[in-house]
Amino acid sequence: MGRAPAFWTEENTKLMQKNVVAVSLSVLEYDRTDAVGQFLRDSGITTRKLEGCLWCVTPGGKILESNLVVEKGKTSFKREIDLKGALEKWQALPETERAPGAVKVGALGAVDRQHAVLTPPPGTLILKVYYLAFMREGTQLRYLTEDDLWYDEKGDKTEAKLVNKRITTPQAHPDHMWLAEAEWKSLMPANPRPGDKFPVPAGIADRLVRRHLNPRSVYDGHSDGLDRDSVRAAELSLTVEAVAAGKVRLRLDGHAKLGKQPSPTVLAGKIASMDQWGYEPKLLGFLEYDPQKRAFTRFDMVALGDQFGRVGLTIGAARPGCQPLGITFELVKGDRPADRVPPGSASAARPYFGPK
Amino acid sequence: MSTTKLKPVAGILLAVNLLMGGGARSTGLAQPSPDDVKLNADTFSQLHKQIRPQPGESRWLELPWLIDLHAARQKAAAEGKPLFVLSGGGATGIGAC
Numbered sequence: 001m002g003r004a005p006a007f008w009t010e011e012n013t014k015l016m017q018k019n020v021v022a023v024s025l026s027v028l029e030y031d032r033t034d035a036v037g038q039f040l041r042d043s044g045i046t047t048r049k050l051e052g053c054l055w056c057v058t059p060g061g062k063i064l065e066s067n068l069v070v071e072k073g074k075t076s077f078k079r080e081i082d083l084k085g086a087l088e089k090w091q092a093l094p095e096t097e098r099a100p101g102a103v104k105v106g107a108l109g110a111v112d113r114q115h116a117v118l119t120p121p122p123g124t125l126i127l128k129v130y131y132l133a134f135m136r137e138g139t140q141l142r143y144l145t146e147d148d149l150w151y152d153e154k155g156d157k158t159e160a161k162l163v164n165k166r167i168t169t170p171q172a173h174p175d176h177m178w179l180a181e182a183e184w185k186s187l188m189p190a191n192p193r194p195g196d197k198f199p200v201p202a203g204i205a206d207r208l209v210r211r212h213l214n215p216r217s218v219y220d221g222h223s224d225g226l227d228r229d230s231v232r233a234a235e236l237s238l239t240v241e242a243v244a245a246g247k248v249r250l251r252l253d254g255h256a257k258l259g260k261q262p263s264p265t266v267l268a269g270k271i272a273s274m275d276q277w278g279y280e281p282k283l284l285g286f287l288e289y290d291p292q293k294r295a296f297t298r299f300d301m302v303a304l305g306d307q308f309g310r311v312g313l314t315i316g317a318a319r320p321g322c323q324p325l326g327i328t329f330e331l332v333k334g335d336r337p338a339d340r341v342p343p344g345s346a347s348a349a350r351p352y353f354g355p356k
Numbered sequence: 357m358s359t360t361k362l363k364p365v366a367g368i369l370l371a372v373n374l375l376m377g378g379g380a381r382s383t384g385l386a387q388p389s390p391d392d393v394k395l396n397a398d399t400f401s402q403l404h405k406q407i408r409p410q411p412g413e414s415r416w417l418e419l420p421w422l423i424d425l426h427a428a429r430q431k432a433a434a435e436g437k438p439l440f441v442l443s444g445g446g447a448t449g450i451g452a453c
Contacts, residue, residue: 002442002449008415020440022419023428024449036425051445059433090438100436108426117423117448132407172409174417175452217452282395302403304395326407338421338450345446 002052003171007080019087020056024338026117027051028347034112052077056086059103064089118342118352123181126334127299129212129343130172133311134324141324144170149317150272159317176343177212177329179204180353184296188289192240192248200236200252209234209256215279215307215325217344224350232257236283246292252285252301262308262322269321277309279325301329421450 016022029036030046040046043061045053056064065086067078096102120126134141135148146160179187186201199205211217211225236254243249259278266273285301307325310316332339346352395403409417422428425441432439442449 002444003414003416005415010412010415013415013418016419016440019437021422021428021432021435021437022440022442023422023425024442024444024451025423025425026444026446026448028446029425039425039429045441045443051443051449053441053443055439055441055443057439057441059429059439064438086438098436098438101434102436103433105426105430105433130408171414172407173452174409174450284395284397284400286400300400300404302395302400302407304403304407326403328404328407330404330408336420337423338417341423341448341451344452347446350446 002054004080005171012083015083015087019090024341026345026347028115028349029117032112032115034110034116035106035108037112037115054081056081056083056090058090058093058097059105060097062093062097114348116348118346118348120178120334120340120342121180124334125179125181125184125296125299126332126339127177127179127301127329128332128339129175129177130328131175131215131217132172132326133170133307133319134326135319136321136323144319148319149311150320151317153271153274155272155320174341175212175217176339176341177208178343178352187238187250187287187296188248189240192243192250194240194243196240197237200238200254205234205236205254208236209258211344212329213256213258213279213281213283213303213327215258215277215309215311224344226258230259232259232261234258238287246290247297248289248291250287250289252283252287254283255305256281256283256303259309266308266321272318272320273308274310274316274318277307278322279305279307279309281305281325281327285329296331299329299331303327416450423448423450 030040031037032040039061043057044063045055045057052067054067056066058064065082067081069076069078090098133144135144147158149159151157151159183201183204187204189196189198200208207225209226209231210228214226217225234254234256236252239251239253241249241251257278257280260276262273262278263276265271266276281303282305283301283303286298287296287300288298289295290297304324304326306322308318308322310318311325334340343352421442422431425439428439431437444451
């Protein structure tokens with residue numbers, strides 16, 4: 001529901017841009033012992049720990065609307081949150097609850113770091129990552145449609161036949177990759193010369209492959225990274241392409257073989273694999289480093305290769321046969337809050353940096 | 357959803373066809389070799405652009421999301437607006453699912 005295109009119409013999006021303050025959180029925050037957790041509990045937002053819940057709530061904590069319905073102890077989702085209804089209720093409130101400055105929100109005080117959203121350590125280089133599943137038609141690629149997602153091996157159940165369609169899978173799914181300051185600095189040789197070639201440092205390569213080339217990471221919630229046994233092969237290298245006073249250009253090349261090899265029937269495109277998965281991407285990237293600023297100014301990468309297995313967002317549909325999955329990486333400044341969202345489901349309890 | 361995808365589909369069919377060497381469209385679920393997908397310096401920029409969200413595809417990305425509820429409350433109170441809260445599972449609602 002949270003990202004369903006049926007709700008995110010142009011009209012609703014404009015209404016929200018103009019009339020609400022949008023905030024995204026994790027249900028892990030429901031357990032915060034600080035002022036944020038108190039607000040969530042006092043307002044009643046913590047009724048159920050479910051992802052995809054939408055709430056329209058006043059700064060003082062009065063719920064105006066939600067897509068969550070709790071009746072006689074049973075929880076269900078409405079297809080949409082009534083946005084216009086929520087805004088009408090907002091307008092009907094007394095000035096003391098809605099006028100600018102009428103509600104006083106005090107200082108946060110001590111933060112419960114165990115349950116708060118992780119923040120990138122100082123000096124972290126942040127890459128925005130997008131995953132997108134394609135379909136192959138002969139020698140062409142195209143976007144997914146509802147008919148492409150199968151919920152059984154032979155395609156008798158498809159997204160198109162579902163009563164409550166949740167076709168969010170065709171969207172490009174976002175994530176982030178973090179490189180600690182010492183890590184991104186290790187990518188740059190001390191005296192770069194055109195033609196120099198060297199492997200990507202092991203720690204970065206390992207995290208890139210197991211965490212960010214993991215096709216399951218955004219599509220079925222398996223975002224902690226792959227086990228080492230799931231990596232059949234992986235190789236990443238950097239080559240110095242050009243050196244100038246204001247710019248050093250590096251090229252990243254690589255490939256990986258992840259998960260299982262497809263069975264003959266999957267390879268022939270006759271079934272959708274529901275219980276196995278595999279992904280064999282090639283990687284190409286172009287990085288630019290400014291020696292004066294001692295900073296990367298470009299960090300673009302693409303991974304593209306065939307994948308089989310489930311890709312249905314949270315509900316586990318699969319595409320028939322082996323189909324392309326593309327992943328992009330690009331540098332962001334990190335000055336927008338949305339760019340500082342932690343990678344995957346990393347949290348204090350599930351750290352991002354360090355061995356897994 | 358399918359309606360919003362129709363326009364980009366036409367564009368990406370044409371564009372990626374070039375990347376994969378063109379050729380006649382086959383029917384059914386033919387499985388060309390993965391090597392047919394040419395990821396190289398010439399196709400890099402186009403693929404990078406095509407994998408990213410297309411205009412109008414994910415409008416939820418067009419909001420200036422905050423990820424700090426307390427800061428969001430302060431902003432909402434100061435501006436006289438309600439909060440729109442999206443909760444995710446282990447990740448924040450606008451992060452990886």
